[in-house]
Amino acid sequence: MGRIKTKQVKAITQDLQQKFGGEFKDTFEENKVLVSSKLSGPSKKLRNIIAGYVTRLKKTER
Numbered sequence: 001m002g003r004i005k006t007k008q009v010k011a012i013t014q015d016l017q018q019k020f021g022g023e024f025k026d027t028f029e030e031n032k033v034l035v036s037s038k039l040s041g042p043s044k045k046l047r048n049i050i051a052g053y054v055t056r057l058k059k060t061e062r
Contacts, residue, residue: 005049009050009053010053013050013054016035016039016050016054017057020038024055024058025058026055026058026059028052028055031052031054031058032048032051034051035047035051
């Protein structure tokens with residue numbers, strides 16, 4: 001069992017994928033840099049959760 005993602009994380013991730021979907025990759029490190037540049041002011045923990053969720057979605061999409 002994995003961690004449950006909150007509505008906030010899912011909403012932010014969906015927003016980012018609609019706007020910048022083609023820029024995200026299959027690696028966490030690259031997505032972490034992209035998320036921190038696209039969002040202003042998320043905490044480190046929130047940034048990492050969002051980047052991990054985007055990475056997971058990209059891997060399952062492939």
